[in-house]
Amino acid sequence: MSAGGDTGLRERLEEAGQGHLARALDGLEGEARDRLRAEIEALDLALIRRLVDGLVGDDDHGVAGEIAPPDPAGVIALPRGPEDEERDRRAREAGEALLREGGVAAVLLAGGQGTRLGYDGPKGLYPFAPLTGRTLFSHHAAKIAALRARYGGALPWYVLTSPANDAPTRAAFEENDHYGLAPESVRLVVQGTLPAVDAASGEILRDAPDHLALSPDGHGGLLSALASSGALEEMSREGIRTIFTFQVDNPLARVCRPELLGHHVLAGADMASVVVRKLTAEEKMGVIARVDGRTAVVEYSDLPDALAQQRDAEGALVYWAGSIAVHCIEVDFARRLTEGGLRLPYHHALKKVPHLDADGRRVEPGAPNAVKFETFLFDALPSADRTVTVEAAREDEFSPIKNAEGSDSPATARRDLNRLHARWLEAAGVPVPRDSGGEPVDVEIDPRVALEGPDLAGALPPGFAVTGPTVIP
Ligand code: UTP
Numbered sequence: 001m002s003a004g005g006d007t008g009l010r011e012r013l014e015e016a017g018q019g020h021l022a023r024a025l026d027g028l029e030g031e032a033r034d035r036l037r038a039e040i041e042a043l044d045l046a047l048i049r050r051l052v053d054g055l056v057g058d059d060d061h062g063v064a065g066e067i068a069p070p071d072p073a074g075v076i077a078l079p080r081g082p083e084d085e086e087r088d089r090r091a092r093e094a095g096e097a098l099l100r101e102g103g104v105a106a107v108l109l110a111g112g113q114g115t116r117l118g119y120d121g122p123k124g125l126y127p128f129a130p131l132t133g134r135t136l137f138s139h140h141a142a143k144i145a146a147l148r149a150r151y152g153g154a155l156p157w158y159v160l161t162s163p164a165n166d167a168p169t170r171a172a173f174e175e176n177d178h179y180g181l182a183p184e185s186v187r188l189v190v191q192g193t194l195p196a197v198d199a200a201s202g203e204i205l206r207d208a209p210d211h212l213a214l215s216p217d218g219h220g221g222l223l224s225a226l227a228s229s230g231a232l233e234e235m236s237r238e239g240i241r242t243i244f245t246f247q248v249d250n251p252l253a254r255v256c257r258p259e260l261l262g263h264h265v266l267a268g269a270d271m272a273s274v275v276v277r278k279l280t281a282e283e284k285m286g287v288i289a290r291v292d293g294r295t296a297v298v299e300y301s302d303l304p305d306a307l308a309q310q311r312d313a314e315g316a317l318v319y320w321a322g323s324i325a326v327h328c329i330e331v332d333f334a335r336r337l338t339e340g341g342l343r344l345p346y347h348h349a350l351k352k353v354p355h356l357d358a359d360g361r362r363v364e365p366g367a368p369n370a371v372k373f374e375t376f377l378f379d380a381l382p383s384a385d386r387t388v389t390v391e392a393a394r395e396d397e398f399s400p401i402k403n404a405e406g407s408d409s410p411a412t413a414r415r416d417l418n419r420l421h422a423r424w425l426e427a428a429g430v431p432v433p434r435d436s437g438g439e440p441v442d443v444e445i446d447p448r449v450a451l452e453g454p455d456l457a458g459a460l461p462p463g464f465a466v467t468g469p470t471v472i473p
Pocket of ligand 1: 109110111112113114115116117123160191216217218219221246247248249402
């Protein structure tokens, strides 16, 4: 008996160096065999062959091209004086006009596995808020609601999921009444997957007898998912010009910040990126740079130490512009990129991937054993004719939840959001009690009350005071 009765499939697997999967199929019957065969048939074996042949080291290091600092003409730094403030005011007007005319779609990247956080379920369902326990999805949804109320534009919300977290994400949106948003305005798009391969042999791993060890194909998978699901066409039909992308794990994300949208529009950019100043040369952030003259993000692991440490005459880092993975992308640019198949580079990383060994026993590896492949959204930058990079204040916009503890964890994100809200209140003339270390008491402000600090002034009742932990609903 051939692989599931399919000699063609067996031949293709052997040719791709994945003959072990044909033998795995031979060992299964009935529905289990059908399930595994369906997964195998969905694989792009030619691509996997190419990726496995291209494996040279453990993780991929090195950028093919000459790295130079970003072009200052394409960088909008934080305002340093009245002229810059005027510049940002004009940008805000342009961004607000785009929002008012319904020219924007918000896209939340939520297809990741969240392995470092170790939360059982989609990261968007992580109850991060200190007082209300509200989830990341609920918090971001409130921002979308506030933007719609303020600007009146349709602002459809696309949420990128992956096969592993799509069902629980969908269920959560249903159960929570789409967090108060019109159901048809929240559109889930499922990204593709790629199999993990054994680091030594390049063989595709299975994590169950009838299941390949598949993981999402990286946030770069957004573009093909938007194209293949018809979302890009839908956006064009609905008059949407610009996609705003943000990540589920950054509660501080300033969704559709008008100044950013405006700088993007006024620059006539295909793609815009938000950056913050790196805190140290060693900080693990990708930086905006030029590679062979084109705007690109160079990952921290790809930036040679000598460049990472390089400083200008004032002592500031030359490669200072750490990307916080917030972008504006023109719909037309995304369509051009995806027509005829998207070609973002594949990155690979060595990971611990539970799998079945040759005897069919499940192995929980203690050390990295497998290679995963991913594409990154920022790798679309070099294909853009025009880009713009906009600096943001880290304390206002960026504090991601990556790890369970320590840096970039729920504790640091809560702290940073709390500090931000306390600053807003204080700027609105409301004193906030602080402990002996200067940390404010917990204050939670619903984005529908204030999307940004100045909104608070008109939103608080006369005599409003904070005397202890406070929720401003
Ligand atoms: P990260 O690369 O930080 O990964 O994703 P992660 O999946 O959240 O966590 P780890 O690495 O497994 O611990 C950054 C953002 O990109 C999204 C994530 O959901 C997160 O919002 N993402 C990542 C996708 O949407 N798809 C992917 O394939 C990968």
